[in-house]
Amino acid sequence: MVGLKLFLYRARNRLFSRRAWVVLCRPLEPHTETDIPDGIEVREASASDVEAIARALPDELAGRLSREKRMATVNERFGAGVPCILATDSDSSQVIGGCWCRKVTPGSMLWPLLPNRGVVFEISTLFVDPDYRGKNLGSILVEYACSMMKGRGFNGCVSLVWYTRPASVKAHLKIGFKPVGEKVTLSFLGVRRSHVHPGFRQERLPSTSKASS
Numbered sequence: 001m002v003g004l005k006l007f008l009y010r011a012r013n014r015l016f017s018r019r020a021w022v023v024l025c026r027p028l029e030p031h032t033e034t035d036i037p038d039g040i041e042v043r044e045a046s047a048s049d050v051e052a053i054a055r056a057l058p059d060e061l062a063g064r065l066s067r068e069k070r071m072a073t074v075n076e077r078f079g080a081g082v083p084c085i086l087a088t089d090s091d092s093s094q095v096i097g098g099c100w101c102r103k104v105t106p107g108s109m110l111w112p113l114l115p116n117r118g119v120v121f122e123i124s125t126l127f128v129d130p131d132y133r134g135k136n137l138g139s140i141l142v143e144y145a146c147s148m149m150k151g152r153g154f155n156g157c158v159s160l161v162w163y164t165r166p167a168s169v170k171a172h173l174k175i176g177f178k179p180v181g182e183k184v185t186l187s188f189l190g191v192r193r194s195h196v197h198p199g200f201r202q203e204r205l206p207s208t209s210k211a212s213s
């Protein structure tokens with residue numbers, strides 16, 4: 001039954017689908033403080049974390065992937081040297097959140113949207129364990145990533161977030177990210193095309209006092 005549902009989902013997406021992300025940006029500040037709650041550690045991941053990360057990826061991001069595919073995805077990122085930030089529970093060492101920091105190159109389709117085209121990285125696959133959500137951990141992970149990458153010579157951060165994920169949009173807006181555009185991917189009869197443009201749908205963004213300032 002699950003197999004049939006997955007087949008139908010993929011078939012429908014191949015026939016026609018439209019996905020839209022809001023593009024959020026922030027310059028990196030010289031000094032950023034990350035106020036990490038007691039009982040939680042935030043650090044850069046190492047190769048020995050691969051299995052724990054693959055296990056921790058939530059269903060919203062990896063629910064359709066087998067254990068092997070999750071492992072392969074995480075391993076591939078380590079192999080490519082993409083830094084990964086992790087939040088862990090200090091007592092159990094369980095992975096409770098994370099994100100990756102990928103360098104954005106001038107060849108990227110995002111490049112024309114970036115207000116400060118210097119050395120920019122992209123936050124990807126931001127996640128927090130469902131039991132730990134709503135405690136600022138999403139923002140803390142992004143803030144920690146910004147601070148770490150600043151120390152490695154980066155001066156800007158960009159993040160693409162589905163409009164359908166308001167918690168993630170808000171986790172960015174709360175810490176000073178601004179919307180600068182939109183990415184749209186259309187699939188029609190198996191052919192996929194993506195484009196970016198500077199407009200975005202303000203009405204689909206969650207409200208925060210900082211978002212409109």
Ligand SMILES: CC(C)(COP(=O)(O)OP(=O)(O)OC[C@H]1O[C@@H](n2cnc3c(N)ncnc32)[C@H](O)[C@@H]1OP(=O)(O)O)[C@@H](O)C(=O)NCCC(=O)NCCS
Pocket residue numbers: 058060061125126127128129132133134135136137138139140160161162165166167168169170171206
């Ligand atoms: C996105 C995610 C990482 C956020 O983690 P988090 O630790 O809950 O994030 P934060 O607590 O820092 O911020 C979330 C904010 O969104 C708010 N929020 C939660 N659900 C919301 C909703 N449906 N609509 C509007 N705001 C919402 C929270 O109240 C919080 O705001 P507040 O601090 O002002 O109360 C987490 O929800 C997650 O892992 N989701 C599944 C994976 C995912 O969607 N990743 C992003 C892919 S683009």
